[in-house]
Amino acid sequence: ANEPRSGDRTGQLVRGWIAEMAAYIKSIDSNHMVTTGEEGFDLTTAGYNSGAYNNQSWLFDGTNGISFTQNTADPNIDFAQIHLYPEYWNFSPSIGSTWIADHTQIARQLRKPLLLGEFGHAVNSAAVYDEWLRTFDTENGGGALVWQLMCGSCYAMRDQFGVQYPPNTSVSDVLQRAAVTANAKKGTPSDNVPPGSRTGITIGSVSVSPETVDPGQGKDGASTITVTSGTGSGNGPAFVVTSTGASPSAVAQGGTINIRTSVRSSQMTSAIVDLEIYDASGTKVGQNACRVSFTSSGKTKNCRWSYVVPSSLASGLYTVKVGVFSSDWSVLYVWLNRAGVLTVQ
Template sequence: MARSRPALAASILMVFLASSTAPWRHVLAAASDDEKAAAGLVGVDGTQFVVDGGKTIYFSGFNAYWLMLVASDPARRGQVQAAFRQASEHGLNLARTWAFSDGGETPLQSSPGVYDEAMFQGLDFVIAEARRHGIYLLLCLTNNFHDFGGKRQYVAWAREAGHGDLADADDFFNSTVVKGYYKNHVKTVLTRVNTMTGVAYRDDPTILGWELMNEPRCDADPTGAMVQAWVEEMAPYVKTIDGEHLVTAGLEGFYGDGAHESKDLNPWGIYYGTNYVETHRARGVDFATIHLYPDVWLWGSGADTQLEFFQNWTRSHVSDTELYLGKPLLVTEYGKFLWEGVANRTQRNRFLGLVLDSIYASAAEGGPLVGGAFWHLLDPGMDTLRDGYEIILPEDCRAASIIGNHSQQLAELNGQDVEAVRRRRRRSAQHRKVHVGSSLGRSRSSSDTDATQSHLLLVRFISWFRSISSLFSSA
């Protein structure tokens, strides 16, 4: 009788392991243990996120800005539950979403200090559901753009209150009145007690951290000094209210005029009013972020140009983060516009693979790039929220497979001792120097090299084995 394919795959794995040394079997046991979801407040230790007293955690995430808005209607909360369920089934453990809606038709904050309780209860529900599914939240506190209000709405409120000297949305960053409005919003959100869990937001370990603004930019001051001063004021302010959760500025990664800024890498060489290195050095900022949209940022350019940009952009930020910041780095948005047709879907999936491979390569070697979140997740039937970047997991099997496999790879790296990760990173850097013929440093021993290579190879093999087994599980 022919052997079933799952059994054949298992036999291959057993032969593979039988021919290996003890370190392989140790790594297999560790990978199995790491499948258990990490719990507790996330901290930072050097370039790594940590939980449970210093164990590494890596993030495979998604954006879903709409969660609070949809959850504010109890009749639609099933869509939020479905989104979290699908995310969890594909190993996703981080959701980035809005904790703001400034003015407009569906406000969280209808005017300075005035809040809609139904909308707030929608956010309560989102946090409770994320907690139930073991998914961390990165909550953004306002927007650079006019969608959902943002800085333009804050400035409009100030003008309506008699401050007619404010003429531009970028006055958001330096107006004392507007900054007071923003600080009040921060305090209101962070001290909110969840009506469903009874836990104050600032005490809830479900929340990874606070993002000061989505994609801050400043045309009024291309040097980045205005945004820099604002972040230097707001990040410590957040810490005075919530000293436990992490804080990030929300940058896209554009370089400016500060020290160590590779501004020649900016799309078309344009300044966007931010400094990647200097702003992420600000007191109170715990980790760095970048975004990745080569097709939009380099609109009209060819695929080769966009690929070269992606490689240079990622490589530069990983290097700068490690050399000058010593903090973790997340790609908090990445995506490729989905035109009509199968060919473009293939290109989009190839882009997903490139981004996720770069994240895994850094994470596996102990580098600072330790996670990301694609833009953006939708549930089937949410057609009005389609923007060309949406990923609907039940309807896009290939994208779902790419994302799920990546989630599994990162999960198998969870739970490492952070000191061991740092030692491996140092050995890896030293090995690279020796490999290119540098006389500096000392090559690691062959046993250390073999152990590191064995770890990475086995993690990939286990992922492959599980993928093969799942394909034939119904055979």
């Protein structure tokens, strides 16, 4: 949808609609990417430099019925999207760079690229766009689309953001420089590369694929997050991480979050299932490993972890990563770099 909003301050009305529509689209067409079309509003200040936005608390308090973080985390959403119109939202154009940086970093935590799907500013546009696009480049965003370049015959229908092209203008020059810079970048880091800090590990062939699993409710009715499943095979049995969930998906410092992952093996064997939690900077803040024995092929085993959030842990998004290792830690069979996302409030 284009710029969805609702009066439901919990964000669940739009969240449920996005989940339903994205899953349906993927069920009939798995070859095309899906995004939300939203502007970037949220239910929480976690992950945002909220003090920078001219005291516009409505951006992050559910007023618009939107949770950028929750919507982007949906397993059938392939890339994040935001829009940017500071003149409508009552903050200065320079804060637009903060809006871009904040959302790009949240999307990166969710292991998804971010598209600035629309941006516009009516005053001093070339200088404003140049600043925003330089920030977008620094943050390694996925793409940016100006609102709007218009042909000569269309220009009579312009709004306050319309820019005629051709001929060249200061705005089109800024856009051209940004395009050249973006095109010069080569390659992207893999989403599912196991950490390089371990020693003595032989890495088998690893593949992961998005899959919707366990869409139900967690303990005491809390929402269960399930983001990714993965398969892997290497020097031994093949494993499938069929689901990973946490209940509740948001917790305060000092609270407990119950994390669970399920693994299926192709044959009778033993393995170590490794659960790890990382903050936005990529620092590991927690780890728990389970030794599991598969008594026959096709069996599924669960690894459960009641993680007590340290009182010193900062508010924000945290990523759950899952690995399946041989019983002596020497062989890595599966690694999911984004098995789930938690919010510490």
